[in-house]
Amino acid sequence: MNWDDMRVFLATARAESLTAARGTLRLDPATIARRITRLEEAAGAALFLKSPQGYRLTEAGLRLLAHAEEAETALSRGIGALSGSAEQLGGTIRIGAPDGCATYLLPQVCARIAEAHPDLDLQILALPRIVNLSRREADLAITVSRPKTDRLHGERLSDYKLSLAASRAFLAAHGVPKSVSDLKDMRMIGYIPDMIFDAELDYLSALGVTRVPLASTSVSVQLQMARAGGGLAVVHDFALPTAPELTRVLPGDVALTRTFWLTTHAGPKDARLDRITGLLRDGIRDEIARLEAMPVARNP
Structure with a gap:
């Protein structure tokens, strides 16, 4: 097995369909299917239950998923250690948030971070639902409830x-x-x-x-x-x-x-994501305090 095959496996497991995985992998469904078949042959086990409704992990697939995510996290930490050692941050970070936070807080906060780190690309995913970090829809999320799974870590934000x-x-x-x-x-x-x-x-x-x-x-x-x-x-x-x-x-x-919660994957974060999380944490707290202190008229 190689890491490229693991990327295909992870994307398909999270998307639960070849068509949905196509957007992440930028491969056509037929190619993804061939890669999955090759991976299953190498593993000597069926990793997915395949049906017209999609691809669902088998017991063997669930066991591989845990190890593949550990490898993904380790690789991310390794890359982050290199980029995080420098003062300037780079790369792409996607932030999931409810639209109130995404509309009225994150634009100002992200603009200030981008000004200080011109090589960093910040993407705001504003959805009227909970952002699914387990499927890697975003690198981190701001939520209105504390996460209820051990696979995610929730920090009280503000x-x-x-x-x-x-x-x-x-x-x-x-x-x-x-x-x-x-x-x-x-x-x-x-x-x-x-x-x-x-x-x-x-x-x-x-x-x-x-x-x-x-x-x-x-x-x-x-x-x-x-x-x-x-x-x-x-x-x-x-x-x-x-x-x-x-x-x-x-x-x-x-x-x-x-309460807003800052939600990330459980376990150690890479140095770059850890620094960005800190910048967002401080920026959002300051922005809420600033805006809530502004005078607003009461009822006549």
């Missing part, structure tokens, strides 16, 4: 705050709610209820709201709906400075706190 907000035009037309119980009669903006990918994001249920007339999987879309006068929304305090049309509503009753 708390952040959320408030109920609406445009002044909406409140002038529809009135200002006097209590949380009034919200059931107001037009609310939030996530599509059956597409909430993490319980930490189910803000409106906790407020007794059962109907969401304006909904999106994206918090930035929700914010724009609120800015347009669509209704009341739970928004990140760090996003409020970008929305001067909005004002806080019921600030004494609706003041939520959630």
Whole structure:
């Protein structure tokens, strides 16, 4: 076996189909299939259960996966030790993040890192779901819940705050709610209820709201709906400075706190990724503190 065969094996195991693995490997499915067959012949065992639904690892494949990932990590650490020894960082790092963080925090943080390290390429993967590090969708991820598997390490990154907000035009037309119980009669903006990918994001249920007339999987879309006068929304305090049309509503009753977690693969990181993780950690904490300290109007 050689490392190139291991790359094909890992990509197929993570993608669970030849077609999906094609994007990672930049090989056509027929070539990937031939490489898998060659690997299985060398191993003397079937590594995948193959069906029209995709490729699923056999017991032998699962055993090989653990060793292949160890080899991948060791190789990454070796390369990182070379690039991390210099002051300047290089290469490509992909960061997975929920779109609120990806839209309102990471652009500033990544811009500052890129200015200090011009040979470093930073990619932000903003998805309305949990980024799958096990399939190597990203090198690290910012999540709203601590990872629940031993294969991932979660570090508490920073708390952040959320408030109920609406445009002044909406409140002038529809009135200002006097209590949380009034919200059931107001037009609310939030996530599509059956597409909430993490319980930490189910803000409106906790407020007794059962109907969401304006909904999106994206918090930035929700914010724009609120800015347009669509209704009341739970928004990140760090996003409020970008929305001067909005004002806080019921600030004494609706003041939520959630936590960002910095999630990486368990085990030792290579020197380069360790340095980048530290830069992101400090940058995001500073950016949340800066934005949350900016003045925002309260309800009239």
